Amino acid sequence: MPLTKRRLLVALGLGAALLSAAGAQAQDALAEITRTKVVKIGIPTDYPPYGFVGLDLQPMGLDVDMANLIGAKLGAKVELVPVVSANRIPYLQTKKIDLIVSTLGKNEERMKIIDFSAAYAPFYQGVFALKSTSIKSFDDLAGKSVAVTRGAMEDEMLGKVAPASAQIQRFEDQAATTAAFAAGQTQVIATSVSNIGVLSRKNPSLGVEYKLLLRDSPCFVGIAKGEDALLAKVNAIVLAAKADGTLEALSQKWLKRGTGDLPL
Numbered sequence: 001m002p003l004t005k006r007r008l009l010v011a012l013g014l015g016a017a018l019l020s021a022a023g024a025q026a027q028d029a030l031a032e033i034t035r036t037k038v039v040k041i042g043i044p045t046d047y048p049p050y051g052f053v054g055l056d057l058q059p060m061g062l063d064v065d066m067a068n069l070i071g072a073k074l075g076a077k078v079e080l081v082p083v084v085s086a087n088r089i090p091y092l093q094t095k096k097i098d099l100i101v102s103t104l105g106k107n108e109e110r111m112k113i114i115d116f117s118a119a120y121a122p123f124y125q126g127v128f129a130l131k132s133t134s135i136k137s138f139d140d141l142a143g144k145s146v147a148v149t150r151g152a153m154e155d156e157m158l159g160k161v162a163p164a165s166a167q168i169q170r171f172e173d174q175a176a177t178t179a180a181f182a183a184g185q186t187q188v189i190a191t192s193v194s195n196i197g198v199l200s201r202k203n204p205s206l207g208v209e210y211k212l213l214l215r216d217s218p219c220f221v222g223i224a225k226g227e228d229a230l231l232a233k234v235n236a237i238v239l240a241a242k243a244d245g246t247l248e249a250l251s252q253k254w255l256k257r258g259t260g261d262l263p264l
Contacts, residue, residue, distance in 0.1 A: 029098050030230040039076040041067040042083035042097040042222075049197035049254040050103045050123075050219075062254035063219070066120055067101040069246065070221070073237040089114060092224050099234065100222030103194075110222075115231050118238045119218035119262040120247055122255065125154045127212035128196050129188045135211040141166040147186040149177045154190040157214040182206065190214060193255055210257045218262055239264075 033039045043063050044051030051061040059080050071078030081097050088104065091097045092114060103123055106116045127146075129135055135144075142163045148155045150170040162168060169186055171177040178199055181189035189196075193210070200208055221238065223231045241247045242262065251259045 029095075029224065029227045030233055033074055033076050033098060033230070037076050038079055039071050039074055039099065040079045040081055040097045041071065042081050042088050042091055042100045042102050043067050044084070044102045045082040046084070047103060047194055048201055050121075050194065052197075052201075062121055062250055063101045063103065065250055065254075066221075067099075069241060070099065070101065070234060070237055073240075074233065089222065092222055095224070098224075098230070101219075102222075103219050104222045105217050106220050113225065115223045115225055115227070117221035117223065117231065117234045118242070118264045119220050120238050120241070121219040121251055122216055122257070122260055122262070123193065123219050124216045125157065125190070125192050125214040126196075126210055127158075127188060127190050127214065128208050129211050131207045131209050133187055133211075135188070138212060139163055141188065143167070144188050145169055145186040146188040146190055147171060147177045147181045148190040149174050154192070154214055158190045161214075197254075210255070213260075216260065 043059060044061070045053050045059050047061075049061050050063040051059060054060040059082070064080065067080060068078050081091065083091055083097070083100070083102050088097075088100050088102050089110070092100055100114075101120075104116075105123065110116075127135065127141070133144075134140065138161045142165045145167040146158065146162065147169050148158055148171070150172055152174070155170060158168065169180065171180055174191070174195060177189065177191065178195060180186055182199060182203055188211075196208060196210075200206070221234050223234060238247075242259075247259050247262070251257060
């Protein structure tokens with residue numbers, strides 16, 4: 001065999017081996033988790049009720065419970081890594097974490113750079129009031145005072161569904177809106193479930209509860225592109241938790257409402 005042809009075949013063989021190794025390396029997260037028995041999961045610590053620091057200075061919340069559930073099902077110790085919106089995807093891409101469980105919504109831009117599991121929890125803006133206030137539909141807002149932040153998404157959505165006789169009181173920021181409702185200046189508040197989580201922690205005696213849905217934006221687990229085995233495993237965990245009622249129980253525990261119809 002001519003030397004040049006032999007060199008070409010060797011080069012092709014090396015190239016194929018390198019490509020195969022690269023492909024294996026690109027999808028080795030699950031194997032590494034299985035080997036080390038450790039999974040690093042990005043969670044929020046400043047976003048109740050999904051993730052926050054409790055009185056014992058330990059992370060707690062719906063996302064924290066979900067992260068621990070995934071770790072248990074993977075047979076791995078969970079290393080919780082605090083993340084924020086700006087760094088959670090970069091942390092995943094640079095392998096500082098294996099998974100994102102941090103109120104992560106799915107959109108077309110994000111789908112280009114990471115993969116998503118089936119949804120595990122709702123995230124929503126809604127109408128909230130005291131337990132003693134009867135509100136079954138938007139028609140029940142007639143004649144009631146409603147606090148909302150001027151120009152916020154809740155303000156826009158409320159304007160489309162509230163009856164004309166609803167007494168909508170607009171405030172300049174979320175803090176002022178929440179303070180007005182907590183002080184009893186309004187009977188109702190339109191806000192995010194996260195903001196209600198903060199309010200309920202600070203004022204547990206208020207007895208605030210979810211009444212009506214304005215907008216739903218479910219939470220998904222974020223997984224690095226190419227980690228197909230890990231994606232399949234996490235999906236199986238999420239879907240099993242949905243089937244056996246675990247996701248419903250977590251939602252009721254932390255959000256005071258059911259999961260609703262979570263997308264796959």
